[in-house]
Amino acid sequence: MNTRNKAVITAVEAFLPDYILDNEMLSKMVDTTDEWIMSRIGVKERRILKEDGLGTSHMGAEAVKKLLEKTGTKPEEIDMLLCATVSPDMLFPATANIICDKTGIMNAWGYDINAGCSGFLFSFETAASFIESGRSKKMILVTGERMSAMTDYTDRTTCPLFGDAAVAMMIEPTQEDGAGLLDSILHVDGVGRHFLYQKAGGSMYPPTEETLKNREHYIYQDGQTVFKNAVSRMADVSVEIMEKNSLTSQDIAYLVPHQANMRIIEATGKRMGLQKEKILINIAKFGNTAGTSIPLVIWEFEKKFKKGDVLIFSAFGAGFTWGSMYYKWAYDSK
Ligand SMILES: CC(C)(COP(=O)(O)OP(=O)(O)OC[C@H]1O[C@@H](n2cnc3c(N)ncnc32)[C@H](O)[C@@H]1OP(=O)(O)O)[C@@H](O)C(=O)NCCC(=O)NCCS
Known part of the structure; x- marks a missing residue:
């Protein structure tokens, strides 16, 4: 029996902006077609956070609120919050801190991790280290991107690719063998x-x-x-x-x-x-x-x-x- 703590995902919630930008609309903005995008990339539509003054923290905070509600967790029970993003609200302070403020998570510390599209892997590895060592007992890992904020919608080679979304995961320790x-x-x-x-x-x-x-x-x-x-x-x-x-x-x-x-x-x-x-x-x-x-x-x-x-x-x-x-x-x- 392995008695070492392992990190497990115990719940997951997401926030998706309502606005849908599909290939039809994109083909009116740049010289492209649904056929080209589907055959070269495979994207039909993407969600875009349109509202001015809202950034990645907005989507992250909404996902966290849903996660807390779903799991019946009080914000003060969370001891750590990490946020993986390449599109932070600002260069500083960390989007993790802003999400904590927006969701009433007052007993936690945390920071942002920038690892490009490997952001989930790198931040989950970091989360697992804190969980395995016993330094964190109840952590939220947020991954969030407002890619549309840095996408050039006049450049047909990049604008079909990206979309916006955020996901929040509860990460906790288990001693269950193999999980x-x-x-x-x-x-x-x-x-x-x-x-x-x-x-x-x-x-x-x-x-x-x-x-x-x-x-x-x-x-x-x-x-x-x-x-x-x-x-x-x-x-x-x-x-x-x-x-x-x-x-x-x-x-x-x-x-x-x-x-x-x-x-x-x-x-x-x-x-x-x-x-x-x-x-x-x-x-x-x-x-x-x-x-x-x-x-x-x-x-x-x-x-x-x-x-x-x-x-x-x-x-x-x-x-x-x-x-x-x-x-x-x-x-x-x-
Ligand atoms: C972006 C990507 C789809 C382009 O596909 P590609 O097969 O490499 O296409 P190219 O860049 O060689 O371009 C081929 C032609 O298509 C054209 N083209 C590019 N984007 C186009 C679009 N949206 N619609 C129509 N034609 C397009 C190019 O201008 C080029 O035309 P030309 O031959 O007249 O110069 C592809 O390179 C890719 O998926 N790269 C990795 C992207 C990625 O995953 N990034 C994130 C990593 S985490």
């Missing part, structure tokens, strides 16, 4: 900074009239380089975690991949030898919500999961960052 986060393989390679970034607005290129004129506050991506790296690295690391833990494709209930591009997801599933039914996909409805995409899949497909199901989480993103996790689901979802 929870069992293994992770995580990587960074800073060479990726040349291929996917938001150039201006930080300390290297503070905002100026010039940076605004050059549209440097928007996402820049060398799509083909990112695509090639994503396909090979996400597939490699997913196979690596299987081999490391002697898992066969039969042992895996579901692959929960980052939702960047249908072709990347399919290539990863194929390399793992998984049947299509085991690969969970919702990219058509929500697009790429960066670090929020894996939690959004977990939230949407939660009812499918049975206690003991083996899930593999896999992601690749800006940085470059990438990795995979071996997770055993801890409850029968109702």
Whole structure:
């Protein structure tokens, strides 16, 4: 019997903005078609937080409120809140702090984690360290992105990709044998900074009239380089975690991949030898919500999961960052 604490997800809730931007509407904004976007990316529509003056903390706080209500938890019971985001409300203070303030979480500490589209993996690993060591007993992990705030809707090569959403997860310790986060393989390679970034607005290129004129506050991506790296690295690391833990494709209930591009997801599933039914996909409805995409899949497909199901989480993103996790689901979802 393993008596060491393991980190488990005990509940999940999401917030999605009401506004839907579909390919039809997008094709009136830039020179593109539904056919091109569906065949190259696989996104049909994405949610957009339209309201002025609302940022990632708004969506995160709404998801947290739902989570507290669903689990009958008082805000003061939470001892830590982490927020994974590349679209914080402001460069500082941390969006985690703002979410705590908006939800009455007064007995907690926390901070933001920026790991691009691998944000969920990196923040869940961090969360697990606090839970396993006993330093946190009841934590909320928020992943939230207002990608539309940095998407250039005149650039047809990037604007079909991204969407907005937030997910809140309750993370708690368990001593139940075999449940929870069992293994992770995580990587960074800073060479990726040349291929996917938001150039201006930080300390290297503070905002100026010039940076605004050059549209440097928007996402820049060398799509083909990112695509090639994503396909090979996400597939490699997913196979690596299987081999490391002697898992066969039969042992895996579901692959929960980052939702960047249908072709990347399919290539990863194929390399793992998984049947299509085991690969969970919702990219058509929500697009790429960066670090929020894996939690959004977990939230949407939660009812499918049975206690003991083996899930593999896999992601690749800006940085470059990438990795995979071996997770055993801890409850029968109702
Ligand atoms: C963005 C992406 C879909 C582009 O697909 P691609 O096959 O690489 O396409 P290319 O960039 O080579 O462009 C091919 C052509 O399509 C055109 N094109 C690009 N976007 C288009 C759009 N939305 N509609 C129509 N045509 C488009 C290009 O201008 C180019 O035309 P040209 O040949 O006349 O120059 C693809 O590179 C990709 O998915 N990259 C990874 C993105 C990603 O996942 N990022 C996040 C990582 S977490």
